[in-house]
Amino acid sequence: MSTQNTIPRHDSALVPNGPGAAAILAAGIGSFAVAVLTVAADKSALVKNLLAIYKPTGALSGVTTASIVVWLAAWAILEWRWQKKNVSLRSINIVAFALLGLSLLLTFPPLGDLL
Amino acid sequence: MEITTRSLWTLIHGMGFGALYLLAGSGAIAFLYQRFSADAPAAPSPGKDHLLGIYLAVMAALAWLTVLTGTYIIYPWYRAAPPKGTTSQWHLIGMEWKEHVAWLVPIAITAAAVVVIRYARDLKYHPQLRVALHGFIVLSLFAAGIAGFFGAMLDKNAPVEGGQTVQLVQGEKQ
Numbered sequence: 001m002s003t004q005n006t007i008p009r010h011d012s013a014l015v016p017n018g019p020g021a022a023a024i025l026a027a028g029i030g031s032f033a034v035a036v037l038t039v040a041a042d043k044s045a046l047v048k049n050l051l052a053i054y055k056p057t058g059a060l061s062g063v064t065t066a067s068i069v070v071w072l073a074a075w076a077i078l079e080w081r082w083q084k085k086n087v088s089l090r091s092i093n094i095v096a097f098a099l100l101g102l103s104l105l106l107t108f109p110p111l112g113d114l115l
Numbered sequence: 116m117e118i119t120t121r122s123l124w125t126l127i128h129g130m131g132f133g134a135l136y137l138l139a140g141s142g143a144i145a146f147l148y149q150r151f152s153a154d155a156p157a158a159p160s161p162g163k164d165h166l167l168g169i170y171l172a173v174m175a176a177l178a179w180l181t182v183l184t185g186t187y188i189i190y191p192w193y194r195a196a197p198p199k200g201t202t203s204q205w206h207l208i209g210m211e212w213k214e215h216v217a218w219l220v221p222i223a224i225t226a227a228a229v230v231v232i233r234y235a236r237d238l239k240y241h242p243q244l245r246v247a248l249h250g251f252i253v254l255s256l257f258a259a260g261i262a263g264f265f266g267a268m269l270d271k272n273a274p275v276e277g278g279q280t281v282q283l284v285q286g287e288k289q
Contacts, residue, residue, distance in 0.1 A: 015237045020230045020244045027226035027251065031219045038215045056191035064186060064218050071222055089243035096247065100219065100254055107215040109208050 018082030021092045026078055028096030030071025035106035037063040039115055120279045124188050129266050132181040136220070137263060139174045140256040144249070146170060151238070151245055164235040171228035178221035178255070185262075190214060193269075209265035217262035223255040 041048045041059040051062025106112050118126075146167055193210060227248050231238065238244060 015234055017241050017244060019233060020241065020247070023226040023229050023233075024244075024247045024251070027222050030222045034215060034218050034222075054187070056194070057186055058194060060186060060190065060214055063215070064182075067218065067222075089241070089247075093243055093247050093250070097250055097254075100223065100251075103219055104216060104254075104258065107212055107219075109211045 016082075016084060016086045017089050018085040018087050019079055021087045021089050022075060022078035022082050024089075024096045025092050026071055026075035028099035029074040030067055031103040032099040033067040033070040034063065035103040035112075037066055038107055039112045042109075042112060043115070116285075117280050117282050120281060121189075121192060123281055124184065128181060128184040128189055129263070132177050132184065133259065133263055133266070136174060136177040136181060136259055137256065139170070139177065140252060140259065143167075143170060143174060143252050144256075147245070147249060147252070164231075164238070168228065168232035168235065171224065171231050175221060175225045175228045178224050178259070181259075182217050182221055185217060186214070206269060209269055213262045213265040213269075216258045219258045220255045220262070223251040223258075227251040227255075 037047075037051065041051050041063055048059045051059040051066065053065060054061035106115075150163060150167060193206070230244060230248060234241065234244065238248075
């Protein structure tokens with residue numbers, strides 16, 4: 001994702017759009033992690049066992065915990081990189097919503113089973 | 116009037132946190148539209164921006180409470196004894212989708228809340244951020260709606276029966 005420091009910005013805009021973009025893209029990445037780990041746990045017994053960190057809940061505990069870690073790590077890294085920058089928010093929105101849309105689809109069991 | 120502890124938890128999870136989230140979601144969309152529509156006042160009071168941030172933060176808290184109670188308190192009961200019969204297909208597809216798709220909700224709404232709190236009045240200069248906010252709230256409502264729908268459709272008899280009985284109201288003895 002390329003950052004553009006030269007994007008014209010409104011004079012009154014005090015906060016650059018980078019931190020907002022970081023939150024949006026990280027949410028897309030975190031959601032996609034939920035979907036990818038869900039499919040991985042469904043396909044592989046090894047992954048399923050590894051992700052069962054809380055036995056009563058099974059693999060769901062690991063899928064969600066790992067996804068939260070991925071989400072927060074992605075957010076921290078993107079925030080660090082973009083906190084004082086203006087970035088191309090339109091393309092970041094497209095990527096984030098594509099990831100969220102894919103997450104909705106891949107968590108639907110009949111579609112996840114096709115992979 | 117009596118209720119089992121398991122039934123009480125499913126009520127708190129679904130009719131408490133989950134239903135409140137769904138109700139609050141439509142309010143958030145109306146709030147955002149009113150705040151940033153073309154005919155909105157150019158300089159609304161700062162309190163309105165703070166209120167929107169607080170509103171979304173409360174929604175995020177509700178979303179986290181819903182998925183955490185659902186995943187760590189209620190879901191183990193469903194795993195223990197999936198009921199056989201006409202609703203078994205609901206469990207195969209519905210429960211599996213519900214348990215995962217619900218986790219997209221707190222992620223999306225937390226991001227939305229943080230953006231609103233961080234940008235506050237500055238948000239009016241960032242139209243693409245507002246587009247993302249609307250999208251995140253709508254998508255989180257859609258995912259919460261899927262989870263809520265399957266929660267309501269699943270046969271709860273087997274998993275939620277049991278536990279201690281809680282007496283809510285005691286009638287007078289004749």
